[in-house]
Amino acid sequence: MGNSEAIAAAFDGGPAYVPYLVVGDPDYDSSKAYVEALDRGGADVIELGLPFSEPIAEGSTIQEALVRSLDAEMTPDRFFAFAEEVDVDAALVCMTYYNLIYQYGDSEARSASEASGEAASTGPRPFVERAAAAGIEGLVVPDLPGEEADPLREACDEFGLDLVFIVAPTTRGDRLDELMGRVSGYVYVQARLGTTGARDDVSNQTTESLDRLREYDVPKAVGFGISTGEHAERIVAGGADGIIVGSALVDVVADGVENDRSTADVADRLEALSRELKEGAERGYRSRAETVESA
Amino acid sequence: MSETESSTSEVGELSRRPGRERGRDDGKFGRYGGQYVPEALMPAIEELADAYERYVLNNEDGFMDEFRERIADFGGRPTPLQRADRLSERYDTEVYLKREDLLHGGAHKLNNALGQVLLAKYMGKERIIAETGAGQHGTATAMAAAHLDMPCTIYMGERDINRQRPNVFRMKLNGSEVKPVTTGRGTLKEAISETMRDWAETVEDTHYVIGSIVGPHPFPVMVRDFQAIISEEAREQVIERTGGLPTDVVACAGGGSNTMGTFADFVDDESVALHAVEAGGSTLEVDEETGVAPNSASLYTGDEGVLHGARTKLLQDSDGQIMESHSISSGLDYAGVGPELAYLVDEGRVDPVAVDDDAALEGFHRLSNTEGIIPALETAHAFGYLEEHHEELGERVVVNVSGRGDKDLDAAIEETDQRDVANAPDMSMFTGGM
Numbered sequence A: 001m002g003n004s005e006a007i008a009a010a011f012d013g014g015p016a017y018v019p020y021l022v023v024g025d026p027d028y029d030s031s032k033a034y035v036e037a038l039d040r041g042g043a044d045v046i047e048l049g050l051p052f053s054e055p056i057a058e059g060s061t062i063q064e065a066l067v068r069s070l071d072a073e074m075t076p077d078r079f080f081a082f083a084e085e086v087d088v089d090a091a092l093v094c095m096t097y098y099n100l101i102y103q104y105g106d107s108e109a110r111s112a113s114e115a116s117g118e119a120a121s122t123g124p125r126p127f128v129e130r131a132a133a134a135g136i137e138g139l140v141v142p143d144l145p146g147e148e149a150d151p152l153r154e155a156c157d158e159f160g161l162d163l164v165f166i167v168a169p170t171t172r173g174d175r176l177d178e179l180m181g182r183v184s185g186y187v188y189v190q191a192r193l194g195t196t197g198a199r200d201d202v203s204n205q206t207t208e209s210l211d212r213l214r215e216y217d218v219p220k221a222v223g224f225g226i227s228t229g230e231h232a233e234r235i236v237a238g239g240a241d242g243i244i245v246g247s248a249l250v251d252v253v254a255d256g257v258e259n260d261r262s263t264a265d266v267a268d269r270l271e272a273l274s275r276e277l278k279e280g281a282e283r284g285y286r287s288r289a290e291t292v293e294s295a
Numbered sequence B: 001m002s003e004t005e006s007s008t009s010e011v012g013e014l015s016r017r018p019g020r021e022r023g024r025d026d027g028k029f030g031r032y033g034g035q036y037v038p039e040a041l042m043p044a045i046e047e048l049a050d051a052y053e054r055y056v057l058n059n060e061d062g063f064m065d066e067f068r069e070r071i072a073d074f075g076g077r078p079t080p081l082q083r084a085d086r087l088s089e090r091y092d093t094e095v096y097l098k099r100e101d102l103l104h105g106g107a108h109k110l111n112n113a114l115g116q117v118l119l120a121k122y123m124g125k126e127r128i129i130a131e132t133g134a135g136q137h138g139t140a141t142a143m144a145a146a147h148l149d150m151p152c153t154i155y156m157g158e159r160d161i162n163r164q165r166p167n168v169f170r171m172k173l174n175g176s177e178v179k180p181v182t183t184g185r186g187t188l189k190e191a192i193s194e195t196m197r198d199w200a201e202t203v204e205d206t207h208y209v210i211g212s213i214v215g216p217h218p219f220p221v222m223v224r225d226f227q228a229i230i231s232e233e234a235r236e237q238v239i240e241r242t243g244g245l246p247t248d249v250v251a252c253a254g255g256g257s258n259t260m261g262t263f264a265d266f267v268d269d270e271s272v273a274l275h276a277v278e279a280g281g282s283t284l285e286v287d288e289e290t291g292v293a294p295n296s297a298s299l300y301t302g303d304e305g306v307l308h309g310a311r312t313k314l315l316q317d318s319d320g321q322i323m324e325s326h327s328i329s330s331g332l333d334y335a336g337v338g339p340e341l342a343y344l345v346d347e348g349r350v351d352p353v354a355v356d357d358d359a360a361l362e363g364f365h366r367l368s369n370t371e372g373i374i375p376a377l378e379t380a381h382a383f384g385y386l387e388e389h390h391e392e393l394g395e396r397v398v399v400n401v402s403g404r405g406d407k408d409l410d411a412a413i414e415e416t417d418q419r420d421v422a423n424a425p426d427m428s429m430f431t432g433g434m
Helices: A005-010 A028-040 A060-071 A076-085 A098-103 A106-116 A125-133 A150-159 A173-182 A204-213 A229-237 A247-258 A263-294 B003-015 B039-057 B060-073 B085-091 B109-122 B136-147 B158-163 B165-173 B188-202 B219-227 B229-242 B257-266 B339-346 B357-371 B377-392 B406-417
Strands: A016-022 A045-049 A091-095 A136-140 A162-164 A187-190 A220-223 A242-245 B032-036 B081-083 B094-099 B127-132 B152-157 B177-181 B206-209 B248-253 B273-281 B303-307 B309-314 B350-356 B396-401
Touching: A005 A091, A005 A136, A016 A028, A016 A060, A016 A220, A016 A247, A016 A263, A028 A045, A028 A076, A028 A247, A028 A263, A045 A060, A045 A076, A045 A136, A060 A247, A076 A091, A076 A125, A098 A125, A098 B303, A125 A136, A125 A150, A136 A150, A150 A162, A173 A204, A173 B039, A187 A204, A204 A220, A229 A242, A229 A263, A242 A247, A242 A263, A247 A263, B032 B303, B032 B339, B039 B060, B039 B109, B039 B188, B039 B219, B060 B109, B081 B229, B085 B094, B085 B357, B085 B377, B094 B229, B109 B127, B109 B136, B109 B206, B109 B219, B109 B257, B127 B136, B127 B188, B136 B152, B136 B165, B152 B158, B152 B188, B158 B165, B158 B177, B165 B177, B165 B406, B177 B188, B188 B206, B219 B229, B219 B257, B219 B339, B229 B257, B229 B396, B248 B257, B248 B377, B257 B273, B257 B339, B257 B396, B273 B339, B273 B357, B273 B377, B309 B339, B339 B350, B350 B357, B350 B377, B357 B377, B357 B406, B377 B396, B377 B406
Parallel strands: A016 A045, A016 A242, A045 A091, A091 A136, A136 A162, A187 A220, A220 A242, B094 B396, B127 B152, B127 B206, B152 B177, B248 B273, B248 B396, B273 B350
Antiparallel strands: B032 B309, B081 B094, B303 B309
C-alpha cells in the first residue's frame, strides 16, 4: 500500500508520532535544531513544511510561521539542502502547496521551450525527482484533491515516494473510495472542519471519520487540533494508527521568537512536548490493545 | 405551450450558446482551470457544480426565470448601449459604451452576486461569505444578500478598506459584516485566501460568492454565465443599432469577470477583435529585489501556475511564490486571472494589452470631461487603451463601462495630484489648504 519502506516501518508495530514544523522558521539553522529535537523526542515521521505565499488550508499559527520562513528567504532548493543536512532517524515528508511543486524546474523548461519554440513541458516530475534525491519519502499537498493528482502520483511512483492524501470530515461515499484508492503511505485524517490550529479539545468528527475509514487497509494518522499527550492518547485509543501535530509545535517556535528564547531552549521545549505526545500515543495504543484483549 | 415552458426554452437557448459551452463539463480550458482546493471543500464544490447544472443550465424550478426577473427589476437591466459622440469624433470611429455603470450598485458585479446569492438560496444554504478588493463585489454581494434576506460576511484587505471607505460603509448599510484582513499586503489576494479559510470551516451551511471568473470549477463557468448577460445584450443592441457587429470589443481585465462577461457572446464572432486591458501599473518590469510586480498584468506577463483553486496565468517568481501586484485601481490589483481568459489568450482569440497608471488616469479624466461619465478606475484602463491605440482599431468599437467612479474619487484626487495629467481639472482647490 505504499512506496516508502521507511514510512511503512514508522507505522509498523505501534502508533506513529508525526510532528510538523516549517523549515526555515524562524531561520535555517534554528529550524534544523528544532527538527532534530523532534526526532530525539520520538518522531517516527516528520512533516517538513515548505512555505507557500498563499497557504489557504492553514490557520494563523502556521501561516505566520510560513511568513517567517519566507522572510528568512526559504526556497525549494534550500529546503532540499535542509532535508539532506538534517540529522534525524525519522522518515521525512514534505508538506507544501501544488504551485511550488508544479513550478519547480519549470523556469528551465520554459527557457528551453522558448529556444525550441515548443510549449513548455511543465509538471511535477522535476520536484519529485529532486525530493527523492534529498531523502524525502513522501508528499502531502493540501490543495491537491485526488481529481488533479494523477501527474504527481505517477511521479511519486516513479521515484518511490508516498503521496499522502487528506480525508476530511466532509469526505464520504464515492469520493472516499476514490481517494482511498489513490493514497499511499498513510492517510491524513482531518480531525475536524476548518484550517490547521491547536485546539483545547479534539472533535467527535474524528471518531466518525475513523469509523468510516476502518475498512480501508492503510495507516490512519489523525491531525488538526492535537496539542497534548492526553489528546494523543484518546485519539490513538479511538483507533488512530498515528497522530499528526503541527500548530502546537509551531506555537513553541513562535513563543521562542516572541520571547527571544535561545535556540537550545526552544529545542528543549520541542523535545519535551514531543516526548509527551509520543508517550500519550503509546498509552492510547496500550489501552486499545487491552480493550481488544479483554473483549 | 404554456408561458413557463416558453420562457424555459428561451432561457435554455440563451444559456446553450456555443461561446458558453467552454469549460462546462470538467472545468478545463485547455491546460487551465481545474479544482485545486483542500479536500474539505471538494464535496461543497461538487454540490455547487450539481446546482449550477440543475438551476443555471437547466432552469430547474424556474431559477433562471427568477434570476432574469430580479436582475431586471432589482438590478435595472437591460443597461443601455450608448453612442459616445465626442469620443467617436475624437477617434474618428464609432464608439459605443455598454453602460454597466448604470446597473444597480454602479458596476457589473451585481449580475454575478445576485445570481450566486439566489443560487445559494435555492441550494438551501444559510449564510453568504465573499471577498472584495475595490469593494464593488462586496457591495454587490451585500446588496444581493440584503435583497434576498441572507446573512453575509465580507472579507476585505485592510489596505483596501482604507482605500475604499464609501464601499465599506455601503456594505455595512446593507447589513453585512466586513472583516478586515491584515495578512500580507492586505489586498484582494489575501482576502481570497482568508475567505477560503472561513469556507473550509463553515462549508456545510455557507456559500462562498467568488467575485470573478477565478477559483475552482464551477466558479469560472458559472460567474461567466451570470456575467454573459452583458455581451448578450451588447451584441443584440449593437446589431439593432447599426445593423452589424462591432469590429472591436474592449474591456478592462483584473480577475476577468467583466472582461469575460463582455466577450462571451462575441467569442464565436471571429471578425470581432477582443481586447483585454490589464493594469500595467507603474511598469511591466518586475522589481527583482523586492519580488514585487508593480503591475497586475497577469495575462500579458504572467506564467502558468496554480492559485486559489485553478491553474491559470499568474504573477509569480521562479520558485512559484505569488508576487505582490500593483495597480492604481484596487479592483484590478490581483496576481491572477480567470483560466478561460488565459486559454483564449493562448489561442490567440483575446488580445491582452496593458495600460499604465498614468494612461488609466488620463482615461478617467477623458471619459469624465468628454462624455459626462465618471468611470471606475478599473474601467478607466479601457479608455486609456482607446486613447493610445485607437488608430489600430476598426470602425466600430464597443467599450464596456464596467463601473462608475464615485467610489474612486478620493483615490483619483490623490493620484491626479501626484501627476501631471494634461486633461485634469486644476487640482489646487482639492489638495493642500482645503
